[in-house]
Amino acid sequence: KFEKIWLTFGIVALAVFLGVVGVSAFSQDHTPAGGMDTIDPKKVNETAPFDKPGVTQLDDDTYQVAIVAMAFGYNAPDLKVPAGKEIIFKVTSTDVVHSFTIDNTKVNMMVVPGRITTKSYTFDKPGKYLILCNxxxxxxHHMMFNEIEVY
Ligand code: CUA
Incomplete structure (x- = not known):
């Protein structure tokens, strides 16, 4: 009689376990946490705006900067942006978790494969700023740095 109870318990536990796994797999595929944009890490190089990394002027007052982070560096050619304009950084990773940190600014973004991290920033002062991975x-890791020129 006890065996039957344990067998039933085992089957129920297994069903619950499979249900939880199924639900979490489903929610990972369909509901990105925090409403961030998702991206296939294997298709970064063919997905806009990362197919053409770098600076794009969106309008008179807004610039977009697309950057791909990966070991061992940032794919971010020709980073030159004006001071006093809104710069929208969009960063993603093709491999592991990195950060996109601009020294002496409030830009300190976590960069996660499969996600597009966005941050808007306006530089007050022209100069050269160091970009690094935190x-x-x-x-x-220690080779991940770059430079952005603010004019
Ligand atoms: Cu990338 Cu540390």
Whole structure:
């Protein structure tokens, strides 16, 4: 008699477990946490705006900067943006979690594969700013830096 109870319990537990796994797989596929934009990390290079990384002028007062972070660097050619205009940074990763941090500014973004992280920033002063990775991302971590020129 006890065996039957344990067998029933086992089947119920298994059903609950499979249900939880199924629900979490479903929700990961269909509801991105926090409403962030998702992207297929394997198709970053063919997905706009990351197919053409760098600076794009959106209108008189707004610029977009698309950047791909990966070990061991940032794919971000020709980073030159004006001071006093809104700069919208869009960053994603093709491999592991990185950060996109601009020294001496409030820009400190976590960059996650499969997600597009967006941050708007306006530089007050022209100059050259150091971009670096604050998130330990493997052997290439200390080689991840770049420069953005504000004119
Ligand atoms: Cu990328 Cu540390």
């Amino acid at each position: 998130e330990y991302c493997g052997t290439g």
